[in-house]
Structures are given as structure tokens and as C-alpha cells.
Amino acid sequence: MFFNSLLTNFAALEVGQHLYWQIGNIRLHGQVFLTSWILLGALLVFISLGTKKMENDPKGLQNLLEFLWDYIRDLSRTQIGEKVYRDWMPFIGTLFLFVFVSNWGGALIPWRLIKLPSGELGAPTADINTTIALALLVSLSYFYAGLSNKGWRYFEYYVHPTPIMLPFKILEDFTKPLSLSFRLFGNILADELVVGVLVFLVPLILPIPVMFLGLFTSAIQALIFATLAAYYIGEAVEEHH
């Protein structure tokens, strides 16, 4: 049966298989850490090379890094506002860079060539643990931002236009991390699966446009994640009048 064979093919993609590391009582997804260390290592090497010799007239890598810095500053400034964006810019920038590097690294590097005993290497953001970790960090951040900037007045936000909003605002605190994590996870995993299935079925040419689409989606997802995180923080520190 065609459907059955398709399922078997899917199974050949090893969806949901992990390389388990056992440390004492806790179990980790080793492939997520391996890829994230490789990618973050590359990112850090890239950044230290670019910031090694900073000049007033930027050249080469420094130019690119300054463009990136300016981009992140604009993003956080428009979302968080002039007053406190400086405190949160590194966090927003790290989210953007982490998600972007993970997505593109997962899509561009032929991880399939490295054989693991179980599971396979891929984008760290295609693992639900990573995206939930990021989303929870965002939640903690906006609570911290709101409380540290406005104290207990932060909770006025929950009854802001009218107290009728209270249940919806409380619900939002749960839906925000949920949507953040599942959006990123779903997009990146779906992209990997589509490319994987296409490569499996038609190994030539056909997957290439889908791969480009995947790169586009990856970049957009990084931007969306960082923008939404900044927006939530901005919403928490915003003064209501």
C-alpha cells in the first residue's frame, strides 16, 4: 500500500529519535547540544574575529557586525521603546542570533553525513526542548521587566482597559510561551521533514526550491521570535495613562 510505504519512508527519516546522554539520573538529547555547540562555537569565533580589531572606519567583518548590531538595536528600540531598550538589547539580540544560527545551520550544513548511533543531527530549534526553553526565558524576561520597571503596578496591566480583560490577560501568559515555542518548533521541524521527504523521494533538483523556501522561513522565524519577545517585554514596561 502506498500510504503504508510512505509511513515506512517517514520512519526512515527517524522522526522523534534522539541520541540520549545519561548523566546520573537525568537524560539529555545529545544531538541538540552537539549541533548547538558547533553552531554557537562558529558564531562566537565569527564574532571574536569581527571584533578583534575595532576601528572607527569599519572594514570587512566589523561592518557586517555593526550592521547586525544596528539591526538588533532598531528591532529592540521600536518594540521596547527608547527608555529601557538598552537593558534588553543583548537578550533580544541573543535570541535572534541563536534562533537564526540554529535554523540556518540546521538547513545549510549536511548533518546527515555524520552518522550517530541513534537519532540525527539537525537544527537545535527543531527540538521542542530548545524552543520551550527559549519561550520560557521570554516569559520570565517580560515578567522581570514589568516588575522591575513598575513594581506591583505591573499588575495594572491585567485590568488595563477594564477588569473584564483579567481572565484573557492571564490566559495570555500561558498562550504566549506556548505559541512562541510551537511556532518555531513546528516551522523548523516541518521544513526539515519536507526537505527530508523530498530528498528521499526525488533526490535531484526538486528539493532545491523547497530548501530555499526553508532558508527564507528560517530567517523569518528568527525575526518573528526576536520581535515577539521584544514586543512582550515592551508591553510589560509600557506605561498606561
Next chain:
Amino acid sequence: MLAFNFFGATEGGLFDINATLPLMAIQVVALTYILNSLFFKPVGNVVEKREKFVSNNIIEAKNKLSEVKKLEADLLTQLQSARTEAQRIVSEAENESDKLYKEALELANNEANASKEKARLEIESQTSAARDQLYKQADDLSELIVNRLILEK
């Protein structure tokens, strides 16, 4: 079909949440601090220093421009006043020379009139003198003629 055990798997599955989550969170927080000291702070310092430099230069240039404009306006008013001053002097001189000319003309006219009058008076006196002389001579002649005629008789 183990691979399709998406939900609630004790081993594996897409939604297998375990200690990877908190460790990844710690890793991202650490990355935030590392990137802050390696990337955001140094690049921010350089960019903001340059932005300050550029904005300072722009302010300085604007100040200089306004100073230049002020000086230009100053010069223009000075030029204007010099021009009107010159015009005033020229018209004054013109008036002066006009007056002098008129005075000289009048003086000359008067002098000419006076000498004309003098000459006329002289001519008149000479004419009357000559006439008197003529009359006298005529009288003398007539007396002579009368005497001759009387004597001949």
C-alpha cells in the same frame, strides 16, 4: 512505527521533554552574557562613539554655517550703508558744485553787466561831449560866418 510515537512516549518521540530544556535555557542565558561582553558592548561602544562624533560634527558645522550666515548678513548691511553713504557724498558734491557753478555764473553775469553799463555810460558821455563840441564848433562857425558877412558889408 516507533518513530511515529509522537505523544507521551517514554522513550523518544517529538515531544519528549526532559532535562535538555533547563540545560538549554542555562546555555542561552550564558550565551547572552558572553555575547553581551563579546559583541553587544564593544560594537555598541564603537558605533555610539562614531554616532556621537558625527552628530557633534554636524552640530559644529551647523553652528559654523549660522555664524557664516550672520557674518554675511553683517557684511551685506555694511555694504548697504557704505553704498548709501557714497551716494549721499556724491549727491552732496554734485549739489555743491552746482551751487558753485551758479554762484560763479551769477558773478560773471554781474561783472559783465557792470562793465557793459560802464561802457554804455562812457559812450554816452563821450557822445554828449562830442555833440557839445560839435555844437560849439557850429556856434563858432556860425559866429564866424556872421562876423564875416557883417564885416564885409
